[in-house]
Amino acid sequence: MSDNWPASVRRIVLTEIDSTNAEAARLAPSLSAPAWVLALRQTRGRGRRGRDWHDPEGNFAASYVTRPSGPPQQVALYSFVAALALQDALVMATGRRDAFALKWPNDVLLHGGKLAGILLESLGRGAQPGHLVIGIGVNLRACPPFDGTGLAPVSLMGEMGIALEAEAFLDILAPAFAHWEARLQRDGFAPIRDAWLARAARLGQPLTARTVTETLEGIFEGIDATGALQLRTSQGLRAIPAADVYFA
Ligand code: BTN
Numbered sequence: 001m002s003d004n005w006p007a008s009v010r011r012i013v014l015t016e017i018d019s020t021n022a023e024a025a026r027l028a029p030s031l032s033a034p035a036w037v038l039a040l041r042q043t044r045g046r047g048r049r050g051r052d053w054h055d056p057e058g059n060f061a062a063s064y065v066t067r068p069s070g071p072p073q074q075v076a077l078y079s080f081v082a083a084l085a086l087q088d089a090l091v092m093a094t095g096r097r098d099a100f101a102l103k104w105p106n107d108v109l110l111h112g113g114k115l116a117g118i119l120l121e122s123l124g125r126g127a128q129p130g131h132l133v134i135g136i137g138v139n140l141r142a143c144p145p146f147d148g149t150g151l152a153p154v155s156l157m158g159e160m161g162i163a164l165e166a167e168a169f170l171d172i173l174a175p176a177f178a179h180w181e182a183r184l185q186r187d188g189f190a191p192i193r194d195a196w197l198a199r200a201a202r203l204g205q206p207l208t209a210r211t212v213t214e215t216l217e218g219i220f221e222g223i224d225a226t227g228a229l230q231l232r233t234s235q236g237l238r239a240i241p242a243a244d245v246y247f248a
Contacts, residue, residue, distance in 0.1 A: 002171035006178035010035035013167060018044040021121055021135040024065035028123060028131040034066035038170050045137060048119055049244070051147075058141030059155075060116075060166045064134045064177060070185060075122055075132055077189050077227050078181075079106040080196045082118045082134050085177035087199060090115075090138075092172050093164055094156070101201035103151075104220075104229050104245055108138075109201055113154030115139055136173070140164050150246060189225060197222055202247055207231070209243040216240065 001011055010033055017023045017039040024037045042061040045053035055061050064082075068075055083106050090108065091097045101109045106118035116138040124130035139155040141163070146152050156162050184192055197203060202220055209216045209231055218233035228239040 002175075004175040005171065006174055008033050009174060009178065011170070011174070012037045013170075014039045016041040016043065018042070019046050019135075020061050020063040021046055021119060021133050024063040024133045024135075025121065025123055025131070028065050028133070031065065034064065036062055036064050036170060036174055038062040038166060040166060046119060046135070047117060047137075053117065053119075053137050054144035055137065056139075056142035056144060058157075058166070059144075060136070060138035060140050060169050062136055062166070062170055062173075064136075064174075065131055066134075066181075067131050072124075073226065074184065074189070075124070076120065077184060077192065078132060078134055079118055079120050080189075080192050080227060081180040081184050082106065082120075082136060082177065083108060084180045084192065084195055084199070085173060086116055086118070086136060086138070088176040088179075089169065089173040090156075092176070093169060094160060094162055096160070099160070100199075102196060102199045103201050104223065105227070105242070107151075109151070110154050110156065110159050112151070112201075113159070114151040115154055115156065115159075138169065140166065140169065150244065189227070193223060193225070193227075206248045208246040208248070209240050210246065211240060211243045216243075 020037045020039045042055040045055050047053035083102050108116040119135040121133045141157050143153040143155045207220050218231040221230040221232050228241045231238045
């Protein structure tokens with residue numbers, strides 16, 4: 001564990017697990033403090049919208065489990081906290097600030113390809129939030145197969161020739177996450193939103209947002225105070241809480 005490891009956060013490293021999000025959810029009731037759960041191999045990784053997440057050997061798969069203390073509407077904003085922390089950790093590890101960008105809702109891009117994904121799973125019911133699991137997958141070593149939709153995956157090794165071990169990356173990521181989490185708790189979403197927008201890919205440019213019910217085209221104008229995508233369409237400004245986004 002590094003000297004910068006955040007106080008009172010547990011660090012759990014597993015050789016192999018089905019999914020770190022699933023394991024974090026199983027552990028949640030017995031945890032008295034937030035924890036990072038890292039797996040060196042994940043056999044049934046989960047992606048957004050019920051998709052599989054493939055983890056070639058050497059990639060990063062970890063989940064942070066916590067019981068957020070803020071209001072229930074703050075829970076979804078943790079995906080922006082995670083994206084900022086992830087980008088900071090990647091910049092710290094590589095020294096290359098300009099190579100990375102953020103894609104709404106919560107991907108990290110490297111040279112325009114998908115390097116990392118984030119999956120939030122709330123274990124709470126109703127208005128009383130329980131535990132929140134934030135799963136993060138990073139293609140450190142190798143690319144998973146491309147399913148032909150969205151952006152092609154890239155790896156840190158393939159794009160930059162940098163070999164980064166998953167445990168070493170967790171030691172950089174955990175303090176970065178603690179920093180942005182504290183910022184959200186102390187100052188609310190505004191500074192998180194500003195920082196995220198400053199790093200956003202394709203701001204002011206055309207994109208397509210596909211929700212479960214419709215496909216919308218428009219100009220990416222920003223994100224609102226709830227984290228929803230703001231899209232200027234031919235019908236006016238739309239706030240889209242959840243969608244898959246495709247660049248033109
Ligand atoms: C996405 O679809 O872009 C999100 C992918 C999230 C994958 C990570 S890997 C660690 C954690 N455990 C899982 O089962 N999924 C997340």
